Amino acid sequence: MSLKRTPPKSPEKGSLTPFLVQVDKTQIVRTSQTVSNTKSLNKNKSEGKLTHFGSEPNLTQPSEAMQNINTRNINKRIRRESNGDDIAASPSKDASIKCMIAAQDSKLDTIMEFMRDMKSQMNDVQESQEFMSCKYEELLNRFNSLEQQRREDKKYIHTLEKKIEYLEKNGRITNNELRNIPTNKAESKVDLLNILKKTGKFLDVSIEEQEVRNIYRVATAVPENKPIIVEFNGIFKKDELLQAVKSYNKKYPNNKVNTSHLSLTGPTKPVFITESLTFKNKKLYAIARDFAKSHNYRYCWTSRGTVYLRKNDGASAQRINEEEDLDCLKS
Numbered sequence: 001m002s003l004k005r006t007p008p009k010s011p012e013k014g015s016l017t018p019f020l021v022q023v024d025k026t027q028i029v030r031t032s033q034t035v036s037n038t039k040s041l042n043k044n045k046s047e048g049k050l051t052h053f054g055s056e057p058n059l060t061q062p063s064e065a066m067q068n069i070n071t072r073n074i075n076k077r078i079r080r081e082s083n084g085d086d087i088a089a090s091p092s093k094d095a096s097i098k099c100m101i102a103a104q105d106s107k108l109d110t111i112m113e114f115m116r117d118m119k120s121q122m123n124d125v126q127e128s129q130e131f132m133s134c135k136y137e138e139l140l141n142r143f144n145s146l147e148q149q150r151r152e153d154k155k156y157i158h159t160l161e162k163k164i165e166y167l168e169k170n171g172r173i174t175n176n177e178l179r180n181i182p183t184n185k186a187e188s189k190v191d192l193l194n195i196l197k198k199t200g201k202f203l204d205v206s207i208e209e210q211e212v213r214n215i216y217r218v219a220t221a222v223p224e225n226k227p228i229i230v231e232f233n234g235i236f237k238k239d240e241l242l243q244a245v246k247s248y249n250k251k252y253p254n255n256k257v258n259t260s261h262l263s264l265t266g267p268t269k270p271v272f273i274t275e276s277l278t279f280k281n282k283k284l285y286a287i288a289r290d291f292a293k294s295h296n297y298r299y300c301w302t303s304r305g306t307v308y309l310r311k312n313d314g315a316s317a318q319r320i321n322e323e324e325d326l327d328c329l330k331s
Contacts, residue, residue: 175276
């Protein structure tokens with residue numbers, strides 16, 4: 001009859017003998033019975049009697065307790081052998097560890113040397129940056145000073161240009177300009193004075209030789225059509241000639257003053273008699289005429305070297321001194 005076996009209970013946590021094998025009560029009983037039977041057998045032998053005992057059906061299989069004991073012994077032997085190998089291999093391990101430490105120290109020294117070089121370079125860069133910063137501040141201050149000086153110089157130059165323009169305009173205040181008069185190769189001041197007298201005679205303006213201070217042609221891009229500049233001794237004769245031309249052209253709009261009226265050879269061309277303007281005022285006058293056409297201004301003229309615009313007959317005259325004045329009229 002087989003016995004019921006239960007596995008031994010696991011040792012409780014914190015027990016001082018965790019590796020002891022707990023043998024169940026049945027095994028202890030079986031062991032005691034075996035001892036008892038052995039004693040009885042020995043007694044029967046001494047008395048000459050035969051005794052029969054019951055046994056386990058399979059005696060070749062080790063019990064569970066014995067298996068646990070054998071497993072524990074094997075594990076202990078393996079650990080002892082492993083510890084022996086570690087102890088035997090400890091010198092070689094120490095040597096390899098020392099080699100690794102030496103290699104790490106060498107790498108660390110290399111890294112530290114690299115870091116020192118980097119620190120030195122960073123210090124050089126910082127010094128260079130501080131130097132460049134100082135130079136930048138110096139250049140910035142110098143630039144601001146030069147910019148201030150440039151603005152002052154620009155204002156001063158503008159003031160000088162205005163003064164020169166004023167002087168040049170006053171120098172031309174008694175001058176008239178005749179354009180589209182054909183040029184002759186052998187032409188003298190006398191010939192030019194005769195052309196001026198013919199013009200005055202046609203416009204009923206008496207011009208005497210003593211009233212003319214100077215007369216000459218000025219160079220232009222078209223040599224065949226150089227304008228004639230007449231410098232009168234006074235402003236009255238100049239204004240008289242200009243007024244006569246305006247009256248005639250207004251009276252005869254389809255037959256304005258031209259070269260045929262002055263008995264000049266060549267094809268008939270219109271003759272323009274205007275004030276002698278400075279270069280700046282000539283440019284401004286041309287811009288003002290274009291502005292008058294594009295913005296429906298009826299009148300555009302010059303008087304005493306100044307350009308004027310008028311919208312219509314009842315409007316007031318607008319004085320144009322600079323191109324910016326035209327921009328103001330646009331708004």
